[in-house]
Amino acid sequence: MDLGLKDKVAIVTGSARGLGLATAKRLAAEGARVMIADINLEAAQASAAAMLSEGLSAHAVGVDITNSADAERLVAETIGTFGAVHILVNNAGVPRDKLIVKMSEEEWDIVIDVTLKGAFLVSRAVMPHLIAQRWGRVINISSRAHFGNPGQANYSAAKAGIIGFTKALAIEQGRYEITVNALAPGFIATEMVLALPHFEKIRERALAAMSLQRVGVPADVANAVAYLASEQAAFITGETLHVTGGRYG
Numbered sequence: 001m002d003l004g005l006k007d008k009v010a011i012v013t014g015s016a017r018g019l020g021l022a023t024a025k026r027l028a029a030e031g032a033r034v035m036i037a038d039i040n041l042e043a044a045q046a047s048a049a050a051m052l053s054e055g056l057s058a059h060a061v062g063v064d065i066t067n068s069a070d071a072e073r074l075v076a077e078t079i080g081t082f083g084a085v086h087i088l089v090n091n092a093g094v095p096r097d098k099l100i101v102k103m104s105e106e107e108w109d110i111v112i113d114v115t116l117k118g119a120f121l122v123s124r125a126v127m128p129h130l131i132a133q134r135w136g137r138v139i140n141i142s143s144r145a146h147f148g149n150p151g152q153a154n155y156s157a158a159k160a161g162i163i164g165f166t167k168a169l170a171i172e173q174g175r176y177e178i179t180v181n182a183l184a185p186g187f188i189a190t191e192m193v194l195a196l197p198h199f200e201k202i203r204e205r206a207l208a209a210m211s212l213q214r215v216g217v218p219a220d221v222a223n224a225v226a227y228l229a230s231e232q233a234a235f236i237t238g239e240t241l242h243v244t245g246g247r248y249g
């Protein structure tokens, strides 16, 4: 199936590693040119270099998406490098898990800032370009945690917020042939998840609640993002696609 992504330009935030990198590679494998945007410039450069060596089109940029000047610079550098921008994947996110009685204000703020404010700032910077070309795809990475997870009041709030943000933008921007969707991954093996405290306990709880009896892999998410970014998904907007192996709630 041709996804129609050849020569499209995509920004993927938080793509130095994990789901972002898998998504960047998947889009590039379809012929897209991809900005590897990450707060960790060294890792972003290494990932972009590895992609280039595999014949994939990629360019690294170091940005903190919670900073509006960085968000603007990211979009300017994308246009400067590739001449356009068509697809934005708001993927960067961080967990700071604690029960609420032990959660600091800083742990609340960083999770909300990276996930929600970051998605807002980069979307705001990209949108005028999508509107001008009357075509665009925005895919926001939420999480199954939007249903609520113990120890994740900050993360669950941010990921539920992303779904409201997605619906509002979808309504606002539909007239310009811009679709905006959220993707809610379940339990996917990445560095972030492997580093979680009580990983084994979380894994057992996840498997017990899932229809498909396996932990997800980054490609499961990347394939779904590629579909939502494609021409085939042109009539889908404001939705939340759960990529959870059949776990709801």
Ligand SMILES: NC(=O)c1ccc[n+]([C@@H]2O[C@H](COP(=O)([O-])OP(=O)(O)OC[C@H]3O[C@@H](n4cnc5c(N)ncnc54)[C@H](O)[C@@H]3O)[C@@H](O)[C@H]2O)c1
Binding pocket: 013, 014, 015, 016, 017, 018, 019, 020, 037, 038, 039, 040, 063, 064, 065, 066, 091, 092, 093, 094, 095, 114, 118, 141, 142, 143, 144, 184, 185, 186, 187, 188, 189, 190, 191, 192, 193
């Ligand atoms: N892995 C899972 O099981 C899972 C499940 C549901 C949702 N998610 C979500 O998917 C996304 C990616 O998760 P992952 O597991 O690949 O995480 P990860 O920690 O492996 O990767 C996140 C990347 O984001 C970057 N980043 C962090 N703060 C940033 C900032 N301020 N500006 C720019 N870049 C920043 C990090 O440097 C890192 O490279 C996150 O939003 C996460 O919440 C993951």
